[in-house]
Amino acid sequence: MSSGKILVAQGGGPTAVINQSLVGVVLEARRHHGIQRVYGARHGVRGIVDEDFVDLTRETSQNLERVAATPAAALGSTRDKPDLAYCREMFKVLKAHAIGHFFNIGGNDSSDTVRIVAEQAQAAGYPLRCIHIPKTIDNDLVLNDHTPGFPSAARFVAQAFAGANLDNAALPGVYVGVVMGRHAGFLTAASALSRKYPDDGPHLIYLPERVFTVDQFLADVKAVHERLGRCVVAVSEGIHDAAGQPILAQLSKRNANDATKDLERDAHGNVQLSGSGALADRLCDQIKASLGIQRVRGDTFGYLQRSFLGCVSDVDQREAREVGEKAVQYAMWGRHGELRDGSVAIQRSGAYAADYTLLPLAAVAGKTRTMEDHFISASGTDVTDAFRLYLRPLLGSGMPEPFRLRPSPVPRLLRL
Amino acid sequence: MSSGKILVAQGGGPTAVINQSLVGVVLEARRHHGIQRVYGARHGVRGIVDEDFVDLTRETSQNLERVAATPAAALGSTRDKPDLAYCREMFKVLKAHAIGHFFNIGGNDSSDTVRIVAEQAQAAGYPLRCIHIPKTIDNDLVLNDHTPGFPSAARFVAQAFAGANLDNAALPGVYVGVVMGRHAGFLTAASALSRKYPDDGPHLIYLPERVFTVDQFLADVKAVHERLGRCVVAVSEGIHDAAGQPILAQLSKRNANDATKDLERDAHGNVQLSGSGALADRLCDQIKASLGIQRVRGDTFGYLQRSFLGCVSDVDQREAREVGEKAVQYAMWGRHGELRDGSVAIQRSGAYAADYTLLPLAAVAGKTRTMEDHFISASGTDVTDAFRLYLRPLLGSGMPEPFRLRPSPVPRLLRL
Numbered sequence: 152m153s154s155g156k157i158l159v160a161q162g163g164g165p166t167a168v169i170n171q172s173l174v175g176v177v178l179e180a181r182r183h184h185g186i187q188r189v190y191g192a193r194h195g196v197r198g199i200v201d202e203d204f205v206d207l208t209r210e211t212s213q214n215l216e217r218v219a220a221t222p223a224a225a226l227g228s229t230r231d232k233p234d235l236a237y238c239r240e241m242f243k244v245l246k247a248h249a250i251g252h253f254f255n256i257g258g259n260d261s262s263d264t265v266r267i268v269a270e271q272a273q274a275a276g277y278p279l280r281c282i283h284i285p286k287t288i289d290n291d292l293v294l295n296d297h298t299p300g301f302p303s304a305a306r307f308v309a310q311a312f313a314g315a316n317l318d319n320a321a322l323p324g325v326y327v328g329v330v331m332g333r334h335a336g337f338l339t340a341a342s343a344l345s346r347k348y349p350d351d352g353p354h355l356i357y358l359p360e361r362v363f364t365v366d367q368f369l370a371d372v373k374a375v376h377e378r379l380g381r382c383v384v385a386v387s388e389g390i391h392d393a394a395g396q397p398i399l400a401q402l403s404k405r406n407a408n409d410a411t412k413d414l415e416r417d418a419h420g421n422v423q424l425s426g427s428g429a430l431a432d433r434l435c436d437q438i439k440a441s442l443g444i445q446r447v448r449g450d451t452f453g454y455l456q457r458s459f460l461g462c463v464s465d466v467d468q469r470e471a472r473e474v475g476e477k478a479v480q481y482a483m484w485g486r487h488g489e490l491r492d493g494s495v496a497i498q499r500s501g502a503y504a505a506d507y508t509l510l511p512l513a514a515v516a517g518k519t520r521t522m523e524d525h526f527i528s529a530s531g532t533d534v535t536d537a538f539r540l541y542l543r544p545l546l547g548s549g550m551p552e553p554f555r556l557r558p559s560p561v562p563r564l565l566r567l
Numbered sequence: 568m569s570s571g572k573i574l575v576a577q578g579g580g581p582t583a584v585i586n587q588s589l590v591g592v593v594l595e596a597r598r599h600h601g602i603q604r605v606y607g608a609r610h611g612v613r614g615i616v617d618e619d620f621v622d623l624t625r626e627t628s629q630n631l632e633r634v635a636a637t638p639a640a641a642l643g644s645t646r647d648k649p650d651l652a653y654c655r656e657m658f659k660v661l662k663a664h665a666i667g668h669f670f671n672i673g674g675n676d677s678s679d680t681v682r683i684v685a686e687q688a689q690a691a692g693y694p695l696r697c698i699h700i701p702k703t704i705d706n707d708l709v710l711n712d713h714t715p716g717f718p719s720a721a722r723f724v725a726q727a728f729a730g731a732n733l734d735n736a737a738l739p740g741v742y743v744g745v746v747m748g749r750h751a752g753f754l755t756a757a758s759a760l761s762r763k764y765p766d767d768g769p770h771l772i773y774l775p776e777r778v779f780t781v782d783q784f785l786a787d788v789k790a791v792h793e794r795l796g797r798c799v800v801a802v803s804e805g806i807h808d809a810a811g812q813p814i815l816a817q818l819s820k821r822n823a824n825d826a827t828k829d830l831e832r833d834a835h836g837n838v839q840l841s842g843s844g845a846l847a848d849r850l851c852d853q854i855k856a857s858l859g860i861q862r863v864r865g866d867t868f869g870y871l872q873r874s875f876l877g878c879v880s881d882v883d884q885r886e887a888r889e890v891g892e893k894a895v896q897y898a899m900w901g902r903h904g905e906l907r908d909g910s911v912a913i914q915r916s917g918a919y920a921a922d923y924t925l926l927p928l929a930a931v932a933g934k935t936r937t938m939e940d941h942f943i944s945a946s947g948t949d950v951t952d953a954f955r956l957y958l959r960p961l962l963g964s965g966m967p968e969p970f971r972l973r974p975s976p977v978p979r980l981l982r983l
Contacts, residue, residue: 165737190977194737204977217970223733225972230738247980314874317639321581321610322646326870345876426864427851428844435843439831448842453866454742458730460761461967462877551877554633556641561606561620564663 155187157482158204158250161286162195162257162264163230165223166300167307167463168471169286172256173226174219175475176284177207183483190248195229195257196264199241204248219472222458232260238267245272245279252280252482256475258287258298259517262494266512269492282478283494283512286471288457290337293518294510296499299474300457302467302545304331305341307456308385309546313345313553315450316352316383323381324446325372325438326352329431331456333389333424335521336360338456342385343534344542347553352383359389360522361531363398368434369441371532376444386434388424388451397422402433425453464547470497470505477507503544571603573898574620574666577702578611578673578680579646581639582716583723583879584887585702588672589642590635591891592700593623599899606664611645611673612680615657620664635888638874648676654683661688661695668696668898672891674703674714675933678910682928685908698894699910699928702887704873706753709934710926712915715890716873718883718961720747721757723872724801725962729761729969731866732768732799739797740862741788741854744769745847747872749805749840751937752776754872758801759950760958763969768799775805776938777947779814784850785857787948792860802850804840804867813838818849841869880963886913886921893923919960 159176161169173191180186189207192198205226207215218225233241245253245268255265262283272279285292288304308330319326330339336358343356354375357363375382390398400422416422424430431449438447474495481493493509494516500506526538575592577585589607596602605623608614621642623631634641649657661669661684671681678699688695701708704720724746735742746755752774759772770791773779791798806814816838831839840846847865854863890911897909909925910932916922942954 161737165734191972202979202982205972206975206977207972209975210972214970214973217968218972220967221733221969221971222730224737228737244981248977310876311871313876314638315870317637317876318581318870318874321577321640321644426866427848428865428867429848432843432845432848448870449844450842450869450871451844451867452871454731454734454864455727455866455868455871458734460726460729460733460969552633553637553876554630555637556607556621556623556626556634557630559622559625561622561664563618565660566618 156250157252158190159254160192160195161224161226162261167222167303168467170225171219171471172284172475174215175472179476179479191226194227197229197231233264242271254282256284256286263516266516280482281492284474284478289335291335291520293520295496299471302464304456306464306546307462308341309344312342319383325382327384327434327449329386329451332387336387339387340534353385355532356385357390359387362393363390399430466547481509572666573668574606575670576608576611577640577642578677583638583719584883586641587635587887588700588891590631591888595892595895607642610643613645613647618660649680658687670698672700672702679932682932696898697908700890700894705751707751707936709936711912715887718880720872722880722962723878724757725760728758735799741798743800743847743850743865745802745867748803752803755803756950769801771948772801773806775803778809779806815846882963897925
């Protein structure tokens with residue numbers, strides 16, 4: 152059937168459950184007599200080019216189970232985005248090691264890498280099967296109901312806003328929490344799942360799917376603060392103006408001498424959004440300067456939302472495990488008609504069960520899903536019931552729930 | 568014995584377990600026939616001056632148990648720091664409602680308030696007993712082994728750094744995490760409890776108990792980065808120079824046109840440290856500018872570390888409950904010699920059990936504990952084993968633990 156050697160790699164931002172998928176591949180491979188060796192590439196595609204492999208065949212199933220429950224990427228990850236020349240180097244190494252199957256766990260960049268490597272192998276007549284295994288907290292892979300990693304990050308965001316809302320109710324003021332997500336607002340929208348009582352925050356949710364204007368933002372905050380005496384706001388790091396310019400860049404430019412004017416940009420010229428508290432701070436500055444509200448506090452959830460040890464959705468855990476298992480099954484049993492290579496996808500069945508399929512790589516690779524219109528309220532600053540129904544089952548069991556004292560005022564004696 | 572009316576209030580920054588202490592007071596009071604009514608003051612001492620009380624006698628024990636498990640302050644909190652005139656107003660209201668016992672849950676400001684109110688009552692010959700119930704994530708109350716709220720916040724910080732360390736190992740670079748604590752470094756020091764493997768971060772820990780210099784910081788980070796190819800740093804928001812000036816203020820001044828130059832100050836002229844990502848951002852700017860390291864990311868844990876719903880120490884929960892229960896017992900049974908008023912304190916027995924005592928208010932009020940020297944390593948950038956032994960039992964049961972793949976390199980075929 153093949154050389155009996157398979158290779159697995161992890162790419163992009165770590166998640167709470169990407170190691171579940173890795174372990175799903177390794178443990179499922181142990182069932183298949185056609186597989187003699189399972190190699191792991193250290194730091195993703197970079198480890199392939201560098202020929203930096205570990206032999207996962209030698210790992211105990213006991214330790215693999217513990218690693219599966221550990222967040223981040225056990226093999227190491229990379230931000231490298233391979234071009235054609237890079238993929239050719241990768242293919243050279245895969246061929247030298249007689250790798251028969253290549254599994255790459257990651258987001259849309261990773262799926263695109265899988266697509267190019269598969270094309271290289273086919274052009275060279277080399278019998279390599281390439282499978283992309285989905286992973287991203289951004290939930291932005293097309294044709295997937297959702298992506299592994301998103302539910303756990305969404306749970307962190309919901310639990311964080313539930314607590315921030317309680318804190319804000321105890322010491323009133325304005326609270327701005329900035330959530331990851333450059334193009335897709337799913338993770339920011341998850342903040343809505345923290346609400347229980349009618350006046351719970353977040354009272355305003357700003358998504359990259361809608362145009363952001365500072366003036367409207369200030370008017371929205373003012374209205375909520377006047378109504379409730381406090382205001383909790385969820386903001387996506389990817390909010391932008393009508394021209395698509397990030398609000399972070401716009402606010403930094405307003406303040407021409409700001410230390411953040413030299414914004415870090417990645418290889419694609421995108422402004423670095425994560426790893427800094429600048430957006431929350433600039434938005435708080437605006438509120439203080441324009442609305443005269445005394446207590447204005449900003450938090451940037453940063454890397455905690457994707458790495459925090461001990462906040463995970465059990466539904467996410469088992470699905471992440473399954474996409475790894477299914478990837479090996481698809482590769483070894485070659486179902487799904489003529490599909491040789493592909494991208495494993497999660498599909499929703501009923502309310503709620505998960506099922507899996509294998510999609511053509513070209514259907515997923517390099518494409519970005521954003522929040523569908525029916526998930527966003529008409530106001531543009533909230534989600535719909537459809538979104539709540541969509542997300543709730545993914546958050547898993549044991550979601551902590553806040554409780555309040557019921558009102559029972561004591562009649563005043565002095566101030567009548 | 569008394570009028571049969573008691574009043575309880577919550578003050579200062581919310582914690583994960585302050586409602587346990589509130590519920591400890593309310594449920595313990597139900598056992599005492601001398602108590603007919605339990606009032607709660609809304610938003611701390613502010614609610615006393617405003618005569619804004621709720622009748623907790625009417626709350627169900629079922630809901631009280633749920634509220635106990637909810638973070639933040641169920642009665643609402645306040646940042647008001649009563650002076651003599653303010654305390655006289657409070658006393659006037661307590662007298663009007665014939666309150667026999669006043670319980671105030673909070674940190675050293677709250678204990679000082681209790682002290683002044685008790686003095687007022689004694690001077691007026693009014694039979695009021697005043698008990699301070701300890702609470703603060705800063706762990707800075709003197710004569711307490713530790714304070715309720717600190718263990719849960721410490722657990723959050725440890726879990727956050729465990730995840731941040733894994734993330735940093737997967738995508739190497741420098742990571743700076745800023746933790747709350749103006750004068751006391753206990754909470755920042757808790758980051759050390761996240762380490763498991765020998766090269767785990769945080770590799771450097773900066774506490775307000777030691778003088779911080781930017782040059783030494785940069786040299787420290789450079790050395791770790793050269794050794795490990797990565798570096799995780801825990802920084803207290805309260806780090807300061809030899810003159811006691813906050814580093815945030817110093818770094819903002821260096822950058823004379825910085826948007827943060829107008830630093831917010833509180834009533835005491837202290838620079839506002841929390842609720843902004845400025846310190847992490849400025850430290851990251853320094854590292855990028857001076858060390859030429861590409862991937863430098865900063866997080867500020869902000870309000871998440873004291874409010875996050877679903878990260879709590881069970882030891883902290885039960886101790887916070889007990890200090891509330893003990894407060895009522897001390898008040899009703901008047902043990903501890905002649906002590907009429909007092910501050911409940913936690914004492915450590917063996918390894919590990921907790922016990923309680925009642926201290927004179929003057930012994931605790933307005934005093935600040937900082938980390939003892941034997942808890943800080945000679946380098947000044949780490950903690951000692953004594954600190955690890957001190958903190959570990961407080962973090963409670965079920966601490967999540969990270970696991971790694973064991974090394975098993977595959978021999979190279981192309982790059983020999």
